[in-house]
Amino acid sequence: MIKENSHTRTFITDINLPAMPGQFVMIWLPRQAEKPFSLTTTHPFSFTVMTVGPFTKILNTALQSGDRIWYRGPFGRGTYTPVPGKTILVSGGCGCVPLYCLAQTLKSKTSTRVIIGAKTKTELLFVNRFRRLGLKTVITTDDGTAGLKGFTTNALEAILKTEKIACVYGCGPDPMLKTIADLCRAHHVRYQLSLEALMKCGFGICGSCSRKGKLVCLDGPVFTRWPDTL
Template sequence: MHEMQVVEVKRIVKETKRIRTFILDLDVNAIPGQFVMVWLPGVNEKPMSASYTKGDLGITVLRLGDFTRRLFELSEGDLLGIRGPMGRGFKIYGDRLLLVGGGVGVAPLAPLAEEALRDGKEVTAIVGALTASELLFVDRLKRAGARVLISTDDGTAGRKGFTTDVLAELLKEESFDQCFTCGPELMMAKVLDITREHRLPTQASLHRYFKCGIGICGQCVLDGTGLRVCKEGPTFRDKELRKSHEFGRYWRNAAGQKIYFGRR
């Protein structure tokens, strides 16, 4: 039973010009990779990955559309409704872990890194953004003890290019036990292509339009597999995603119509 819990926003952290973290007065013990449904009363409700998973729940949000614009108007003490945490989180295997995060996709990877490092694992994180000022959680990852490799599209920090460029070069030199990725779906599709060449098992966190969030409405079912992103996901194994001709190609909007990411 996931009843709506309406709670106060305890603290708001400006991570970058376009990204904010909202720390909520809600004690949770979530698995990194799990999500919550976030209700802004009178506006809408959207799924968000937990970026702080133990103790007070945190969500880290990129300002993108109408809902997130309204979310950014909130002050500390204002109310948000939460259902969750829900869904399948990441599962840690092995000792040498590689994280690949693009943009706000670093949000669920940061608590994963912290948990893994506490358990004595070795963590390398490739963090990418459009530009240096939009890089997320680089300090947080370093503080936790991760090795951080950076890419920016415009070359203002780290390697000029994409996370996948850094990944391809790194895997020529080093090997890892498990890879975890979250970011734009086309980036994740490329990550899976690269890690497959190196036989590196990979888990990816997907984003889809959700309605119920509890596995019954059918809105987020992945073609080719029948897997529900809100229930069997939002994190999936590479093997599962390769069976889906939807992954990396299209998603379904609120009406359920297919919307293609790029060329059909």
């Protein structure tokens, strides 16, 4: 296990799980719940949990090294796909997880930058992981305690105004993703966004993850258009 920050841990398993960047697994703990998590790495399979509620709290506080967890997956037909040219990854909160999985597969890491945002310095995630892969990092914090003061999308807008970008990959809170979609449309740049939704089955049966008629678990979680325009 790796402690990423005060409320986020990465769990490393003892198996490999071939998967495409953006795919997710359903993690199950008996008598608790089953919830979706992206893959952080595939070889070995690891996943990262940020505490936001009861299930993530149990994973992050009760689970010990050597304990057993159950999973189903990987799921999701909509995955991140490589686009040649200069690309930007935009990460908010634990959105860094599938983007880090993508970053490991990129052939030319020097043509890719990652913008990592958080409310404050202590909540930043995966900065050193991305740097170790060779990606240039741009940090933003809402309160200015690290990097640029403001949102990831402010930093993205500044880049889109001055450079020709082939594709923007995003994962994070919905308002951030919506702004990325708007900015990319305005600048005629392709984008791929990993969306979140409430999930139960994880593979297209229950309908709980439906957004504008698309099933996030099956058709996504990565989409090349914002749900309003799917």
